[in-house]
Amino acid sequence: MKLTQSRITAQGQISVPVEVRRRLALVPGSVLEWSAEPDRITVRRVGSHSFEELHHTLFPQEPQARSLEDLKTGIRQHVRARHARH
16 A cells, blocks of 8 residues: 655655554654565564564563463462462
8 A cells, every 4th residue: 555655865864754644653752663575565663563573582582371270279279379468
């Protein structure tokens, strides 16, 4: 889907159109990342990652399957430890 166009100046600079700035929530000082693929160039705001990328970074290993009883036991232990009188 084409949003708009930009023209390159003699110094190799471009202006980011207002539609793109709004969509990417760009403000002065925002950093753009350029990625090259065989048939296209992709531009995105640095720090704008998908949920899947964040999840994989935070949880690189698949979670272990646990039974409902194991989960209930873990919750009980956590509540008892948290509210134990010292």
